[in-house]
Structures are given as structure tokens and as C-alpha cells.
Amino acid sequence: MVIATDKLTFNFGDQTVVKSLSLQVPEGSIYGFLGPNGAGKTTTIKLLMNLLKTQQGSIHIFDLELKSNRVKILSQIGSLIEQPAIYLHMSGRENLLNRALLLQVPESRVEEMLNLVHLTNAAHKKAGQYSLGMKQRLGIALALLSDPKLLILDEPTNGLDPNGIIEIRELLIKLVNIHQKTVFISSHLLGEIERMATHVGIINNGELLFQGSISELQTLSQPLIQVETDNTVDAANLLTRHNYEVTEVTDNYFFVPYTSKKQMGEMNALLNKNGYAVYSISKQQKDLEKLFLDITQTA
Numbered sequence: 019m020v021i022a023t024d025k026l027t028f029n030f031g032d033q034t035v036v037k038s039l040s041l042q043v044p045e046g047s048i049y050g051f052l053g054p055n056g057a058g059k060t061t062t063i064k065l066l067m068n069l070l071k072t073q074q075g076s077i078h079i080f081d082l083e084l085k086s087n088r089v090k091i092l093s094q095i096g097s098l099i100e101q102p103a104i105y106l107h108m109s110g111r112e113n114l115l116n117r118a119l120l121l122q123v124p125e126s127r128v129e130e131m132l133n134l135v136h137l138t139n140a141a142h143k144k145a146g147q148y149s150l151g152m153k154q155r156l157g158i159a160l161a162l163l164s165d166p167k168l169l170i171l172d173e174p175t176n177g178l179d180p181n182g183i184i185e186i187r188e189l190l191i192k193l194v195n196i197h198q199k200t201v202f203i204s205s206h207l208l209g210e211i212e213r214m215a216t217h218v219g220i221i222n223n224g225e226l227l228f229q230g231s232i233s234e235l236q237t238l239s240q241p242l243i244q245v246e247t248d249n250t251v252d253a254a255n256l257l258t259r260h261n262y263e264v265t266e267v268t269d270n271y272f273f274v275p276y277t278s279k280k281q282m283g284e285m286n287a288l289l290n291k292n293g294y295a296v297y298s299i300s301k302q303q304k305d306l307e308k309l310f311l312d313i314t315q316t317a
């Protein structure tokens with residue numbers, strides 16, 4: 019495991035913010051650390067980065083105990099916690115050159131990193147003029163300069179527009195698939211994590227509710243197909259007669275568990291063939307709140 023914590027516990031005063039947390043982050047994974055605001059994600063990340071002192075339990079990173087191997091471990095971690103530390107009056111390239119000098123890494127890494135995060139064309143611009151997404155990508159480039167094995171990112175897509183989110187997602191997938199990194203990323207958005215993570219840990223009130231592979235999570239968070247037609251009840255009955263499981267019927271929609279795109283196409287065709295006008299048919303992801311309910315009910 020790249021990260022393994024055992025019964026990690028942390029209190030702020032009398033509030034237990036991280037409760038007996040045992041994380042298992044495999045090498046080469048994108049580990050999505052999912053939880054609502056205030057769940058304890060940032061505190062956990064600060065513990066992993068040794069920015070807060072572990073009060074109870076243990077942390078192993080790269081199979082080494084954190085406290086006694088602090089320098090060795092931290093030199094192999096790139097991180098982005100809260101705002102990236104960027105000099106706004108300097109260009110993207112200057113920011114990277116400055117850090118490269120500090121870390122004594124070859125200047126050639128700067129161009130490589132600009133290219134990797136798609137900032138080559140904007141490299142000469144002042145970072146203060148960058149969009150939020152560009153700043154985040156510059157932050158990731160800075161974190162990657164020393165070629166760390168592990169990247170720890172705290173809500174890197176917070177506040178980004180959809181394009182910005184997609185760019186970060188594609189970058190992280192590339193880092194894992196092509197550059198053999200391990201990525202630990204926190205988020206409060208289930209849909210976002212489901213699109214990129216290979217493994218997921220879900221935390222609420224400091225407690226780990228679920229940990230497993232993305233396919234294990236998908237079994238729990240099976241999405242639904244939401245269908246809108248010109249006659250909800252009759253159309254739902256037609257599908258039931260054709261052995262579809264209709265889980266809910268409301269005034270305007272009915273819902274069927276999603277299994278595949280093909281199934282959606284077949285359902286659409288069946289409805290059309292029987293004279294129903296299909297106004298909309300879409301895959302609905304469960305949100306984190308619904309997933310929590312499912313997890314606590316099946317636990």
C-alpha cells in the first residue's frame with residue numbers, strides 16, 4: 019500500500035474530527051476520498067502530510083512509518099492543499115523556474131511540466147491573470163516538479179467550471195496511467211470521483227463509512243434511468259410487463275435501475291414502438307446523501 023493508516027484519530031479540543039480511520043491506498047490508484055464539508059478530509063490530509071501531529075493510531079506511507087521517516091517520505095509526495103502557493107506577479111513559467119531552482123531539479127522539467135498541464139501557451143502570462151482552473155493546473159505542475167511518487171490533492175476542482183474539472187480529471191488519469199503515479203484526491207462530489215477514481219473511501223463525521231474499489235462502490239450506488247413520457251403510468255406498466263424493474267413512479271417520471279447504455283436504447287425503442295412519446299430519458303447518479311443512506315442501511 020502507498021498509504022496505510024491504522025485507527026488514526028484526531029481531536030480538535032473535545033471534538034473528534036478523525037475517528038479510528040484505517041485507509042488503504044494501493045499503488046497506482048486514483049483514490050477518491052469522498053465526504054461532505056466538515057467530514058474531516060482536510061484534517062486527514064494534514065495528518066498524512068505531517069502538518070498536524072497524529073494523536074492516536076499510525077500512518078505508514080511507502081511502507082514506512084511517517085514520524086520516523088518524515089523527510090524521506092515527504093520528499094516523495096507532491097501536494098495541493100487549499101490554495102496553491104503561487105506568486106501572482108510572476109508568470110507560470112517563472113513560478114516553476116523559481117521552484118525548480120529551490121528544489122535543484124533540472125530546468126528542463128519546467129517545460130515538461132508546462133506541457134503536461136497544458137500551460138505552455140500561457141506560460142509567459144502572469145499567474146495573477148490565470149483562471150482558477152489554470153491556477154490549479156499550475157499548482158499541480160509545481161507539486162509534480164520533483165517527480166514525486168504520490169500526489170495528494172485536497173478538493174482540487176473546487177470552484178472550477180465544467181471544462182476546468184474535465185482538464186484536471188484528464189490530467190490525473192494521465193498521471194496514473196502514463197506516469198505511474200498514485201493520486202489521493204479529496205472531494206465532496208460523488209459524480210466527480212466516480213468518473214476518475216479506481217478506489218474510494220467515504221468519510222462522514224470523521225468515520226470511514228465505505229472503502230473499496232470503484233466497482234464495489236458502483237454496486238452500492240447503482241444509478242437510475244429517469245424516463246419522461248406522455249403517459250407516465252401506462253408507459254411504466256408497459257415496461258413492467260416486459261420484465262423491467264420500475265422502482266418509482268412520480269407525476270412526471272418513472273425510474274428503472276440503470277444497467278447499460280444498450281438497455282436505455284432498448285427501453286426507448288420499446289416505448290416508441292408502443293406509441294409513447296419519450297420526452298426525456300437520462301441516467302441519474304445518486305448523490306452523496308442518498309449513497310450514505312444506502313450504505314448505512316446495508317451496513
Ligand SMILES: Nc1ncnc2c1ncn2[C@@H]1O[C@H](COP(=O)(O)OP(=O)(O)OP(=O)(O)O)[C@@H](O)[C@H]1O
Binds near residue numbers: 056061206
Ligand atoms: N483548526 C481547527 N480548529 C478547530 N476545529 C477545526 C479546525 N480545523 C477544522 N476543524 C473542524 O474539524 C472538522 C473537520 O474539518 P475538515 O476541514 O477536516 O473537513 P473537510 O472534510 O475537509 O471539510 P471541507 O471540505 O469543508 O474543508 C470540522 O468540524 C471543522 O470545523
